[in-house]
Amino acid sequence: MRLSQFHLRTEKETPAEAEIVSHKLMLKAGMIRKLAAGLYTWSPLGLRVLRKVEAVVREEMDRAGAIEMAMPSVQPKELWEETGRWAKFGPQLLKIRDRKEQEYCFTPTAEEAVTDFFRQEFSSYKQLPVNLYQITTKFRDEIRPRFGVMRAREFLMKDAYSFHIDEDSLRVEYRNMYDAYSRIFTRLGLKFRAVAADTGAIGGSASHEFQVLADSGEDALAYSDASDFAANVELAEAVAPGPRAAAGEPLREVATPTQKTCEDVAALLGIPLARTVKSVAVMGTGDDGAPQFTLALVRGDHVVNEIKLAKLPGLADYRLASEAEILEYLGCEPGFLGPLQPRRPIRVIADRTVAAMADFVVGANKPGFHLAGVNWGRDLPEPEVADIRNVVEGDPSPDGKGVLRMARGIEVGHVFALGRKYSEAMHCSVLDAAGKAVAPAMGCYGIGVSRIVAAAIEQNHDAAGIVWPPAMAPWRVVVCVINPKNDPAVTAAAEALYAELNAAGLDAALDDRGLRPGAMFADIELIGIPHRVVVSARGLDAGTFEYRARTASESEQLDRAALLEKLRA
Amino acid sequence: MRLSQFHLRTEKETPAEAEIVSHKLMLKAGMIRKLAAGLYTWSPLGLRVLRKVEAVVREEMDRAGAIEMAMPSVQPKELWEETGRWAKFGPQLLKIRDRKEQEYCFTPTAEEAVTDFFRQEFSSYKQLPVNLYQITTKFRDEIRPRFGVMRAREFLMKDAYSFHIDEDSLRVEYRNMYDAYSRIFTRLGLKFRAVAADTGAIGGSASHEFQVLADSGEDALAYSDASDFAANVELAEAVAPGPRAAAGEPLREVATPTQKTCEDVAALLGIPLARTVKSVAVMGTGDDGAPQFTLALVRGDHVVNEIKLAKLPGLADYRLASEAEILEYLGCEPGFLGPLQPRRPIRVIADRTVAAMADFVVGANKPGFHLAGVNWGRDLPEPEVADIRNVVEGDPSPDGKGVLRMARGIEVGHVFALGRKYSEAMHCSVLDAAGKAVAPAMGCYGIGVSRIVAAAIEQNHDAAGIVWPPAMAPWRVVVCVINPKNDPAVTAAAEALYAELNAAGLDAALDDRGLRPGAMFADIELIGIPHRVVVSARGLDAGTFEYRARTASESEQLDRAALLEKLRA
Known part of the structure; x- marks a missing residue:
């Protein structure tokens, strides 16, 4: 390309509307132009980059045996009602009414459309497994579109859907896609991690997010400094520390007249924060179905992980306890709470780290006082132990290799083992080897093609501008x-x-x-x-x-x- | 590709829903699947063909110096209001309301969006000419989507827009695009004609349609059997015939008691239909601005062309005359009308062919009678002469080479010289060599990429199925x-x-x-x-x-x- 025959238009000034570096640099480099909120025109320069990313994604999907097809952007309401997602998807689903007053949406994802295609085209286990993908424009009506194409409303997405006669086959394809994604992001020259993720709204049984590491990322990640382990902070396991030390101090009451936080208590007592224990009072459900007052204990420098807590028996629908409940069970106001001598029977759950502590400090359930030199078994019963905290920098990696580092990430890909949620809802079946109609297990695999462009810039730039990884350079x-x-x-x-x-x-x-x-x-x-x-x-x-x-x-x-x-x- | 690893699903039965051969064969071959009215999923097989067409279009657009970019599918109402097309486009424009009650449309074409891009990115004549194109999904909310992807609502379109400092530059690019289109359809192996076309709703000063010749085509074309002349029948010039023969018969009244059509009169008199003249009574506007009764005369075997008639002075807004008006001006009921001896002064416009006739037959303005042996100059004044009829098979080609043949065509491409309609409406200007702000002249150039797939099948099939031109074959x-x-x-x-x-x-x-x-x-x-x-x-x-x-x-x-x-x- 001769640049005299191309259209290049750079800006010297940094555009005021842009908050993050990729958005700024894409505007300065003239890659995109805003047409309306969350809607961007890709200039010739921008499109060259987008097409390079698209080509790598396509090549690796083809190499992995996925088959490309294309589903419509505009999809009928009836289809989305089969899975209940017409209502459940919420206002991010852009709804459209045509001249005949029929309702449609602009597709944000295509589980329904591909399952509809599948149920018309496939009938036997002999045709499985199959993985169908498309690279097409999608739309999510974000309430606050921002950051340029990082969170645009209209975007280019690769979405793939696999169908399987059983879970084993799904697992094989899930791994195949995981590997294909790793090749894609490696070829694109990005520093990324595949992290075990919560499945969120799409549902299903297993999922990994592919995160491009960048300081501006929205997601907090923990990853090993010595292996490829990575997880969302919310889901990363905090492994049990070594054995508990023996008790060395006597139990004693210490005056902490205005010290209601672990930080303040540690400062007053001149001890490390890691010697204190925080008591979080919540209401769960007991075995008898009645409300159960529960104290969740984490070390003073740790934070309770609500997702982990909610996975424990009786805590699926937990809520924070009210002051009245705290007073009823502990006889004390918040700020001085602890697991010793409650007024009424309570459930005590100690984080793994807390369970391994000796000579620690907790609230005394008495305004203005904490207890120091507290020891399990001696001063109070051994607690129920669980992993209920967020991991922190320096924690051992759950895979036993190295320690955890923290990073921020931008999600650019996601693989899900969906199971039979969609195939069952849409009465989609194939005949198995025994001639019985069974709903196929499904996986789905997304890549935010246009988002990758922005994520790559977040990770690769300097004062002079963008520093493209070679595979993405215009x-x-x-x-x-x-x-x-x-x-x-x-x-x-x-x-x-x-x-x-x-x-x-x-x-x-x-x-x-x-x-x-x-x-x-x-x-x-x-x-x-x-x-x-x-x-x-x-x-x-x-x-x-x-x-x-x-x-x-x-x-x-x-x-x-x-x-x-x-x-x- | 190993077909065991691909997804191929053919049907033995001809689908009942399909009316035309391309739709039938695309369904039988498993190229497409209907998701809803006018919305089709492209199967892996179908997509392979679509991508081949897309690749040829892209290569030739690039070769012609056009620059690819990509504009959003969803475009804001405000933009379309700048040109008035939000209202004018009519119900084919699919309107969308987002979660904030802002209005948008799904783009059917992108004159507004590209002009908006241009006015932000270009400022000087030195940057011109430029031709920007995209190959993206478009939507037209057809009232009656049918024929599969031939007239789908959602479709893949290549649309290009050129900007010029003056008309000369526009003309050069128009020709450049005309040539690129000819290369595209030639490479795709299609029998096609570029026909001079009416500009229709998009407006502008010059336009050609690229028509794939096929019996099922919606458009009637006239083309030369000896040159590349082609035109829509509506617009093809009917050239003047040779000189008029001398009068040979006396003027006489003939009884035609029930014969009101030229066909019936010719049969009764035992003369060729080509000896009769049909009188069509319309109301135009006289030089004085008053309604003017006008007879448009065409040969009995010809048909009045309404577009041509409306281009004559005073007839821009003509309408058919009422029976009362006919009675007032000719003193006779319809069926026996003619240009001789009107009751009040009338305007007479003879088609070129009629003006060259001698000894012809017309209505006598007397119920039950016609006049035979009528001759211009002798029996009535020389008329106003104009081309006001549709061409017919065998007419001389307007370029002087060969005679016209009739065919049906499927429009797959369209080039327009738009002029300044959009640039002026959107206050888009660049500085010319003298430093003066001028609105650029524009051209726009569309190709229906997905429609080409269907058109190619209409032209290339046999009893066993599709016969792809090699460039489009999967x-x-x-x-x-x-x-x-x-x-x-x-x-x-x-x-x-x-x-x-x-x-x-x-x-x-x-x-x-x-x-x-x-x-x-x-x-x-x-x-x-x-x-x-x-x-x-x-x-x-x-x-x-x-x-x-x-x-x-x-x-x-x-x-x-x-x-x-x-x-x-």
């Missing part, structure tokens, strides 16, 4: 011509190099726009081209080209052979 | 294996050939599904694969492959070299 290399109009020899040499690079499959552009070098280089850096080659009269005389990698701070003078070697690397 | 060649499970040598030979063909870029599929030969061949014919090669034990022994072109009625036994030569042809 061009791998730009050949810059200094003074194209004034020096025919320079122009001819640049044209020859440009042609040679493209013939070698190196995806080159020629910057023949005739800009001053400073403005030209600033553009090429801003739009993130991995390699820049400058053809100038001086270089021609010396038989060299000026080469600079986007990530380098200095240029090098290279002869043709050395240059080609660099670009091929 | 695969160029299918290698069929007889008894893949029973004969390892056959399977190995087929695999080797399949690999060899793909390595040679011949886009081969391997039919390793293990079907009986009859069923396998029927599938391969139905889905229209241009070349079929059968690998069998018998052939292997003889060192040959059984080759058959889709268009051939017999197979040939070819050795490897001859086979490759055939497939490369």
